[in-house]
Amino acid sequence: MNYEANIGLEVHVQLKTKSKIFCGCPTIFGAPPNTHVCPVCLGYPGAMPAMNAAAVRLTVLSGLMLGCRINPYSKMDRKNYYYPDMPKNYQISQYDQPLCLGGGLEITRPDGSKKMIRLTRIHIEEDVGKNMHFASSSGIDFNRAGTPLMEIVTEPDMANADEALAFLEGLKEILRYGGISACNLEEGNLRCDVNSSVRPAGQAALGTKTELKNMNTFKGVHGALLHELARQIAEVQQGRRIRQETRRWDDAAGITLAMRSKEEAHDYRYFPEPDLLPIVLSQAQIDDWAKTLPELPEQRRARMIRDYGIPEYDAGVLAADRAVADYFEATAKHGKSAKAASNWIMTTVLAKLAGQHLTIGEVQITPAQLAGLINLVEAKTINMPTAKEVFELMFAQGGDAAEIVKARGLAQVSDAGAIEKLVDDAIAANPKVVADFKGGKEASLKFLVGQVMKLSQGKANPGLVNDLLRRKLA
Numbered sequence: 119m120n121y122e123a124n125i126g127l128e129v130h131v132q133l134k135t136k137s138k139i140f141c142g143c144p145t146i147f148g149a150p151p152n153t154h155v156c157p158v159c160l161g162y163p164g165a166m167p168a169m170n171a172a173a174v175r176l177t178v179l180s181g182l183m184l185g186c187r188i189n190p191y192s193k194m195d196r197k198n199y200y201y202p203d204m205p206k207n208y209q210i211s212q213y214d215q216p217l218c219l220g221g222g223l224e225i226t227r228p229d230g231s232k233k234m235i236r237l238t239r240i241h242i243e244e245d246v247g248k249n250m251h252f253a254s255s256s257g258i259d260f261n262r263a264g265t266p267l268m269e270i271v272t273e274p275d276m277a278n279a280d281e282a283l284a285f286l287e288g289l290k291e292i293l294r295y296g297g298i299s300a301c302n303l304e305e306g307n308l309r310c311d312v313n314s315s316v317r318p319a320g321q322a323a324l325g326t327k328t329e330l331k332n333m334n335t336f337k338g339v340h341g342a343l344l345h346e347l348a349r350q351i352a353e354v355q356q357g358r359r360i361r362q363e364t365r366r367w368d369d370a371a372g373i374t375l376a377m378r379s380k381e382e383a384h385d386y387r388y389f390p391e392p393d394l395l396p397i398v399l400s401q402a403q404i405d406d407w408a409k410t411l412p413e414l415p416e417q418r419r420a421r422m423i424r425d426y427g428i429p430e431y432d433a434g435v436l437a438a439d440r441a442v443a444d445y446f447e448a449t450a451k452h453g454k455s456a457k458a459a460s461n462w463i464m465t466t467v468l469a470k471l472a473g474q475h476l477t478i479g480e481v482q483i484t485p486a487q488l489a490g491l492i493n494l495v496e497a498k499t500i501n502m503p504t505a506k507e508v509f510e511l512m513f514a515q516g517g518d519a520a521e522i523v524k525a526r527g528l529a530q531v532s533d534a535g536a537i538e539k540l541v542d543d544a545i546a547a548n549p550k551v552v553a554d555f556k557g558g559k560e561a562s563l564k565f566l567v568g569q570v571m572k573l574s575q576g577k578a579n580p581g582l583v584n585d586l587l588r589r590k591l592a
């Protein structure tokens with residue numbers, strides 16, 4: 119029998135605000151424990167929360183980018199449960215009136231086809247503190263308590279691990295474009311709970327689901343789903359029932375393990391938060407915010423293909439990050455060849471950044487300077503190996519490519535007379551290789567080109583060297 123899977127995600131995203139959701143404490147990551155705290159985020163009795171307007175705005179913007187209906191009236195609720203990292207014994211969240219409803223995100227599957235993954239809702243809530251366990255004691259860091267989160271809940275529309283991964287990657291791309299979240303997984307900016315179930319193909323009702331809690335890497339979600347779906351299918355095939363339970367992913371062992379069953383599940387006894395006013399948004403306010411939205415990744419890819427004539431693959435790589443796309447467009451505008459700009463950024467620039475753990479915003483070379491370098495290659499003033507050398511210098515200290523080439527005497531030698539002399543020298547010095555070439559060994563020419571390049575200290579125009587060698591040897 120064939121089985122099909124249904125996967126739904128609950129993604130918690132840290133919103134990019136300067137301060138926490140209900141107090142003025144900063145949201146900076148990595149500060150010493152319990153240094154960014156106050157009576158509100160420590161849950162002191164009587165402390166009064168005040169809503170951070172930026173958190174509401176960023177959530178509404180996310181909803182607009184994801185095609186949600188923005189709820190003109192939403193409210194905050196208390197979700198009651200006890201946990202040591204949550205000092206109030208309740209979390210302020212949203213229950214029956216979330217900020218955003220419906221919407222969806224279209225994913226591209228590995229085979230290139232598209233699929234819409236529907237969203238149920240997006241609501242805002244506060245994060246909790248962080249438990250830390252030492253050799254013989256435990257501590258709690260409340261710096262993270264009260265950090266604004268947005269929870270994006272999907273319908274169970276994903277059918278396999280690949281689709282879940284594509285959804286998470288697409289979501290991250292959009293949220294970064296919109297400046298909603300840094301989406302830094304290492305800092306826990308994006309964490310998700312994964313619900314999955316299996317059912318015989320064609321069965322209308324969903325199977326019993328299990329939940330994987332607090333996954334903080336995309337690779338983990340993918341690996342956990344591969345294992346969990348196979349486990350569920352094996353259970354059902356052996357005539358056993360799937361228990362509705364919370365499981366955890368053991369990354370090292372590559373398996374999921376039961377944590378607690380539904381019998382122990384919480385009843386949160388939600389009720390309206392009496393210390394916060396409902397969030398009432400006028401259409402004018404929503405429209406005003408909507409005006410600040412950037413072009414979305416999908417639209418940008420299409421426009422870059424249209425405006426710059428670059429291949430779809432290039433547009434995909436460059437537009438994956440808004441800052442990289444900006445850098446490319448600025449370079450292409452200053453340069454003579456958009457395709458050359460794309461090649462340089464995709465290969466040389468991005469590889470260099472990755473190697474040094476830098477972002478495009480930290481690069482020393484301005485788009486105009488990179489375009490200057492590319493134009494020198496296009497004009498055949500310098501050859502490619504020299505250009506890479508100049509690039510290294512510019513990467514380290516910035517500067518103008520033409521000036522570096524001039525100061526270091528790197529300009530390509532395209533004077534046929536000067537090159538001819540070097541070609542003669544190379545032929546005279548390598549009689550055996552010359553004989554090989556004449557005997558039909560085509561690869562020998564490459565060696566001779568290399569010798570001439572060496573004699574010119576890398577400055578000869580390789581095309582010209584090639585032509586002259588062929589002519590002489592013929």
Ligand SMILES: [Zn+2]
Nearest residue numbers: 141143156159
């Ligand atoms: Zn605080």
